[in-house]
Amino acid sequence: MNESIREIDILLRSHINTHKCWQKLSELSPDIAHAATTTLMLPGKRLRPRLLLLAADGFGICDVTKLLPLALALELVHAFVLIHDDLLDNSPLRRNAPTLSRTADTLFSSAPPRSFNGSDVALIIGDLCYTVALEALTEVEAPPHQTLHAIRLFLDAAQTTAHGALAEIELARLSPEEIDLAQIFDIYRLKTAAYSFALPLQLAALLTDSLETRAAAINRFADYAGLAFQLRNDLDPLLLWQSGGPLPDDIRDNRLTPALLHIWQSAEPQQRHHLFKANHSTLLHLFHSCGTLLWLRERISEFTDNAITAIEPLQLDNRVATDLAALTNSIAI
Missing domain, CATH: 1.10.600.10 (Farnesyl Diphosphate Synthase)
Structure with a gap:
């Protein structure tokens, strides 16, 4: 690799x-x-x-x-x-x-x-x-019709990513009580899964004239892999912060990620006001008392396992399927 x-x-x-x-x-x-x-x-x-x-x-x-x-x-x-x-x-x-x-x-x-x-x-x-x-x-x-289709796939992915960013802005206008985890995961699918995982596989399938038959399998793999990848991106700055590194951008900006939503839903009502106003030590205590980092690791592992299971329907050569599983698994490490 x-x-x-x-x-x-x-x-x-x-x-x-x-x-x-x-x-x-x-x-x-x-x-x-x-x-x-x-x-x-x-x-x-x-x-x-x-x-x-x-x-x-x-x-x-x-x-x-x-x-x-x-x-x-x-x-x-x-x-x-x-x-x-x-x-x-x-x-x-x-x-x-x-x-x-x-x-x-x-x-x-x-x-x-x-x-x-x-x-x-x-x-x-x-x-x-x-x-x-x-x-x-x-x-x-490639033949001209495939090149044109590839350009359209790129444009579609760019539009999907932009829609995800706008959906994230709209979500920030809501109170935590109005938000559930599925809404955030939908944004992650739009912002990350579409261009990072679906698009590369769609392009490969396009050039082998198999995009139509593989489309559903590609989207399923991309959804799971994209969620695992984005959650890992959420976890890394939290781990760095926990060990004395800088405050993560999401916490600095009061952005309701899955981790912060987990704290909101797990904490006692009288503790919730600390989420967006607390000093760093109080907020770190909430991360530990709510088991949020463990919860985040479990979700990463769950989505990674689902993505690896979703590789088989892609109908890849066995050697390549093994390599793709290893690459996917590296997301969670």
Whole structure:
């Protein structure tokens, strides 16, 4: 699996070094270009292109090298989503490094541009990532009708992700009493499962003319894997905070994640007001007394097991099915 990450990193680096978009950016603003490309190359799981190449292999595509433009497009779209997520969340860090907007603000500290800030830079770079991702789709070695369908799948996934972000905003307008866990899970399916898990497998199935027969199985796997993945993303900053790290963005912003909803529903009524107003030690006590971290781990394990069970209906080659199960299981580690 480390080898596949390395290969995708090489692909991404080659794109950055040769594409006219990033070359022009370097001419316009070398320091912003460096910040942008550094952000793109930060170490990551490269999950989406890995899923594409794995599924394509399992669906019977012998030469997956022709899918490299698709793999690149998936990673660039992911970069677009992360940059925009960091703007929405006002996050200072991403992958243990300053987010692009914070890096740009640092660059501007010595000579601030009038009326502009780092968030403006991040928004533009995110949009550029999406445009070059769509351009990469046109370079796939496939019949024109498949290329057009692939573009439509990308657009559908982007719209679904945006709808999930808007649904999250709408949910934030409700009181905790009006919210149940199913609503939050539906948002996670929209924001994460659709583009992170369904889209790579849909593209592989499309190129083997099996999308229609595999669509239901893909969506089932993607729903479970997406929930496990997003809950793990919720857990990691909580564990870091518990060990003395920074306050998670979701707690800072009073965002009702499954973990915080679990505390709300498990705590005594007189304790609930501490959830959004308590000092850190009181809130940590609530996490422990309500068993929330254990509950979160159990949900991650449950959804991971369900996702692995959902691999068989995908009708993958046995070797690839085993690799996909291992990749899926790594989500919960």
